[in-house]
Amino acid sequence: MIVRFIAVAALLLLFWLGTRKMRLVPGRYQSLIEMGLDFARVNIAEDLLGKKDGKRFLPILTTIFFMVLFMNLTGIIPGLNIAGTSVIGVPLVLAIVSYVTFIYAGIKKSPKNFFKNALFPTGVPWPVYIIVTPIELISTFIIRPVTLTLRLLMNMIVGHLLLVLFFSATQFFIFTLGGWYTLFGVGTLAFGFVFTLFEVLVAVLQAYVFALLTAVYIQLAVAEEH
Amino acid sequence: MLHAVLKAATEGETTNPLLPAPYDIWWSAVCFVIILFFFWRYALPKMQQMLDERGAAIEGNIEKADEAQRQAEAALEQYTAQLAEARVEAGKIRETAREDGKQIVAEARENASAEATRITVSAQAQIEAERQSAIVSLRSEVGTLALDLASGVIGESLKDDAKASSVVDRFLADLEADQAKAAGAK
Numbered sequence: 001m002i003v004r005f006i007a008v009a010a011l012l013l014l015f016w017l018g019t020r021k022m023r024l025v026p027g028r029y030q031s032l033i034e035m036g037l038d039f040a041r042v043n044i045a046e047d048l049l050g051k052k053d054g055k056r057f058l059p060i061l062t063t064i065f066f067m068v069l070f071m072n073l074t075g076i077i078p079g080l081n082i083a084g085t086s087v088i089g090v091p092l093v094l095a096i097v098s099y100v101t102f103i104y105a106g107i108k109k110s111p112k113n114f115f116k117n118a119l120f121p122t123g124v125p126w127p128v129y130i131i132v133t134p135i136e137l138i139s140t141f142i143i144r145p146v147t148l149t150l151r152l153l154m155n156m157i158v159g160h161l162l163l164v165l166f167f168s169a170t171q172f173f174i175f176t177l178g179g180w181y182t183l184f185g186v187g188t189l190a191f192g193f194v195f196t197l198f199e200v201l202v203a204v205l206q207a208y209v210f211a212l213l214t215a216v217y218i219q220l221a222v223a224e225e226h
Numbered sequence: 227m228l229h230a231v232l233k234a235a236t237e238g239e240t241t242n243p244l245l246p247a248p249y250d251i252w253w254s255a256v257c258f259v260i261i262l263f264f265f266w267r268y269a270l271p272k273m274q275q276m277l278d279e280r281g282a283a284i285e286g287n288i289e290k291a292d293e294a295q296r297q298a299e300a301a302l303e304q305y306t307a308q309l310a311e312a313r314v315e316a317g318k319i320r321e322t323a324r325e326d327g328k329q330i331v332a333e334a335r336e337n338a339s340a341e342a343t344r345i346t347v348s349a350q351a352q353i354e355a356e357r358q359s360a361i362v363s364l365r366s367e368v369g370t371l372a373l374d375l376a377s378g379v380i381g382e383s384l385k386d387d388a389k390a391s392s393v394v395d396r397f398l399a400d401l402e403a404d405q406a407k408a409a410g411a412k
Binding site: 004005007008011012015016018019023024034037041058059060062063066067084087088089090092093094097 | 247250251252253254255257258260261262264265266268269270272273276279280283
C-alpha cells in the first residue's frame with residue numbers, strides 16, 4: 001500500500017513541477033512532460049476517439065495510463081521492489097473505472113440503442129441472436145473488465161516473481177553455495193538484469209495497453225453501429 | 227514499511243490473488259481519485275491552455291510575418307513607382323532645359339546681331355558727320371588759303387571778303403558738280 005502512495009506522490013510531484021510554469025517555448029523538463037502527456041493525448045485518446053470525444057475522455061485515459069505506468073515502475077525501483085499493480089486492488093479498480101466509463105459513454109451517446117447495439121448486432125438474422133447475444137453479453141460486460149484486470153495483474157506478478165527468483169537464486173548460488181556455483185550465480189544475475197530491463201518495457205507496454213483498451217471500449221460504445 | 231509491503235506482496239502471490247482484500251480496493255480507489263482529480267483539474271487544463279497559447283502564438287507570428295511581407299512588397303512597389311516618376315520628371319526637366327538653352331542661344335544671337343547693326347549704323351552716322359564737318363572746315367580753309375594765294379599773286383589784298391568768298395564758293399560748287407558728274411559718268 002505504501003508503495004502505491006509513494007508512486008502517487010512521485011507522479012503528482014513530477015507533473016506538478018512540469019506543469020507549474022508552462023511556457024510557450026518549453027524547457028527540457030517541460031518538453032519531457034509534454035511528451036508524456038502528448039503520448040496519452042495524441043496516441044491514445046485522439047487516435048481512437050477523435051478530437052472531440054478524445055478531449056472528453058482525456059482525463060480518465062491520462063490518469064489510467066500514468067497511474068498504471070508509475071505503479072508498474074515501482075516494481076523495479078530498489079527499496080520498493082514491488083509493482084503497485086501486482087496486487088489485485090489497483091488493476092481491479094482501474095478495470096471497474098474503465099467498465100463504468102465505457103458503459104456511461106455508450107448510454108450518454110444513445111440511451112436506448114446502446115444495449116441493443118451491444119447485445120443485438122445489426123445485420124444478423126434473428127435466429128443467430130440466440131447464440132450471439134449471450135456471447136456478446138459475456139464478452140462485453142463480463143470478460144472485458146476481467147481480462148483488463150488479469151492481464152495487468154498477471155504481467156506484474158510474473159515479472160515480480162521472475163525477478164525475485166533470479167535475484168534470490170543469485171544470492172543463494174554466490175553466498176550460500178559458493179565455489180563453482182558462483183558461475184550459476186553470475187548467470188542468474190545476468191538474467192535478472194535483463195529481466196529488469198524487460199520489466200521497464202512491460203511496465204510501459206501494460207500502461208499503454210490498459211489505456212488503449214479503455215479507449216477502444218469507449219470508442220466501440222460511442223460508435224453508432226458496427 | 228518494507229515488511230508490510232512484502233507481506234502484502236506475498237499475500238498476493240501465495241494466496242489466491244483473485245480475492246481482493248477490501249482495504250486493497252479502497253486505497254486503490256483513493257489513489258485513482260487523487261490522480262484523476264490532479265490530471266482533470268490541474269495538469270491537463272494547464273497543458274491545454276499552454277497548447278492553445280502556443281498555437282495562437284505561432285499563428286500570430288505567421289500573421290505578423292505575412293503582414294511584414296505585404297508591407298515590404300507595397301513599399302517596393304511604391305519605390306518603383308516613385309523611381310519611374312522621377313525618371314520621367316528628370317527627362318522632362320532635361321527636355322525643358324534643352325529648349326530653354328536653345329531659346330537663350332537664339333535670343334543672344336539675335337541681340338548680338340541687333341547690337342552689331344546698331345553699332346554699325348551709329349559708326350556710319352558718326353563717320354558721315356565727321357566727314358561733313360571735315361568738308362565744311364576744309365572748304366573754309368581752302369577758301370582762305372586760295373584767297374591768300376590769290377592776293378599774293380595779284381599783290382593786293384582782296385579784302386573785299388564778301389565778293390571773295392562768293393567767288394570761292396562758286397568755284398567749289400563747280401568743282402563739286404564736276405566731281406558728281408564724273409562719278410555719274412563713271
